Amino acid sequence: MGTVTIPRAVLAVDAGFATTAIAILGRPAGRWRLLGSLAGPSPVDPDDLAAILVGRIAAADPELAEAVGLRADAIEDLPRLETRSERPQTLAVLGASRRAVGLVEAVAARTPWRVNAASPETHDPREMTELALRADVSAVLLGASEPPGPDERSALDDLAALVAAVAIRRPEMTVILAGPVASRAAWIDGIGDALGDRADRIIEAPPLRLRAGPDEALREILEGLLPRSADTRHTAVRTALTLADVLGRRVELLEIGLEGGLRAVASPGVADQGPAVVAVRTARAGLIAPDPEQGSVEAVLAWTTGSLDRHRMGDRLRDLRAQPWADASGDGARLRLAATRAALAQLVALTPELSAMPSPDLTIAAGGAFALAPGPAIALAIADVVRRMGATQIAVDHARLLGPLGTIEDPDERRPFVMDLADDLLAPLGTVIIVGGMPALKRRTAPFGEIELTGDGAPTKHELLPGDLAFLDLPAGDRALATLEFRDAIRVGRRAKRLSVPVSGGSAGVLVDLRDVPLRLPERRDRRRAALVAWGELVWPADAR
């Protein structure tokens, strides 16, 4: 039996649409450590990035580089954990009524497919045929209720025949029939014997439900149609699962990239049950919609404090989509984070079942959208959008390792990597405590309660006002006990006047958020801006306000 040689260094590559990030993992003393990371605008060659990073590591600590065998001229010899963001494929979604197509579109939107929807109420048959035949469309999904609703009956046969004709004209296309379509005469007559030995490209799926219900079956079918790949959003879920198990904590992963987003909640294994994860990957939560004027401008404007009008915002977002790696400092950084908030809000709206879960112990922000912003601004952006009452530690996947580590398919092989790297792969931002159930008070300037941090140093106290947003310093690595006392009962998971929660520090410290749950921004734009400016002043350096 041969011996297994464990490498001393590994190159991790996460190739996104906007940036490519690499990290070098080393095993200098029998334990994996993150030696360094570097990112560059895509499509930069990871080897070029690695050569520069290896040079820096060797210059900073030649003995370490020697110990793990790092040499700038031997980058190609490094074992790799490589993942990349896959461009979303397009799915044409058809339904016999606006209601029906809305139901099926809502399911398809919770998958990595980019969805183009149409019904006879919005498109005529020629337009629907055009939509389904477009060169960028990879699959067609026709959804119907069982039995078809009154609003569907008149047009369902037309749609069945239309999709059959499209299937004949695009023999490479996959067709998903959700509901009682394949048994209809219009489909049988339309498709005839055109399928031949390719009947497997017609997939039958469960019918639509009149009310919201579990959509896993259809989602699994849709996700199963996508080519098996090392897509970052796919592999990062595996790492989150292992991380939850290794840390013994509930972990939420929020990832926003240029072409989509991911939200996953992973729980550690209990007794003889293994760890579990619930994840939603969606193309709808990309940083900027492919057509910003249609999908992003209003949503981003709602989170901006500048004086851009709709047209100028459209210009900025078009340029940001075309060059997502550029303009990352100054005003561009704030615009990018406003777009990230809009995308995150979309992700949260698509995942109500995850929002309904209790606050996780650890929330991880990942993806290029979060990679460059200051820590406090990231913490605030998440607190602005994910309005879940309770306390959660927030961290950033700063070296973008979650995706590459997930390419280790065997959980037992992945576990030692994650266990060794648990301290390195996340940069702690601090703890966010969101307090809800605040009573309506007339005087918002009078203290309503106070928070006291008790840790290794002297206790810190801070008075809390209704609607307050307070940052308390707590350096990375420090832990403390936060004790909150209020005049009246509030809600943090349960109703109480006094509660104590353990908190940990980071670049953002401890953020106590007493704003509305869910957050209600003023309708009037000037007041909304004033509120955003006031909150922004807490997290952005003075030069960026």
Add this chain to the structure above:
Amino acid sequence: MRDRGATTATVDAPATLDGLALIVRRPLVAGPIDAFFPLRPGDRALVEMGQAVVRGGPLAERLREPRTAVVAGPPPEAAIGPGDTWVPSAQHRGRGGVPEPGGELLFRVGGRWRVATADAMEPLDAPFPGIVREVRDGIGIRLRSPAKGVLGKEVLAGPTSGRLEIATGPDGELRAPQVDVSAAGAILVAGARIDAEALTRARAVGVRGVIVAALGVKERRDFLASERRGRAGVHGVHPFGILVLDGAARRPIASPVMAILEALEGRTVAIVGDPPCLVLDDPDLELPLPAADLVRVRSGPLAGAEGTWVGLAGPRHFPAGVSLEAGFVRFGDRPPIAVPLGDLERFA
């Protein structure tokens, strides 16, 4: 700011490990060109796979103001089906003895066909000579040319062809009064930006296309609305296309691109949308290429500035408290300054 010192030296020199390789490389010229012309249901291809077409030769007929019609269509035993064109015979009458329109068969249900039809067609002509590589009814035609193409960011409307004329400098802005009938049949290089009024006037006087560094959202929306109105009109509109080289926010045309456009002035060129580029006919044409160390600032406060690459500056702090990998760039004779790598581009 660096002079537009274009040279004919190749830029394929290997990027050294001083960090130049980390800068996004913007391809200037591509070739051969495989241009795709999308077709919609009802459009009729007039070419076949492998067929050679000349510039201006018909590729397809497109429906103007297309609609769906419900007709009796061909009998069930007829050997035509979805995607085929059905032309009713002179004796054919539909319900009530009314003549039925022909068109592309979409699907048959309840014994009746849905067809894509229109009252008028408009031609889609080849903007450059080439060989037809793919024909898919209702989807598109692919035309290959050994020629080169100057790559842009996107194309609105088109395809089109005409002689190239430079109407203004790389950082100029073409105004409506500057556009007159002498430019009819031309593709104008319009500098950094063009407004909607100038676009409308250009189209009205017979200009065939515009090349511009940036086109704002408002101008884009106005132009596309004007295009829709024109196509819906009785006489239709002549081919016209806009090649956007950079994006939406105003910035000058990059000097290496401008040098190529100046070298092409007076020649017949074409604008196609997929890939978005300006197609030249002559594959052997020597085009000026920039020096390998030329870099351009794409965004940020220095957007549009060009300089020479000096080397990596390492991680640096920039406004808004962000730390970014940066590189030193020398602008003119001034000392090098650090610019975020993401804000830079080089050319190939």
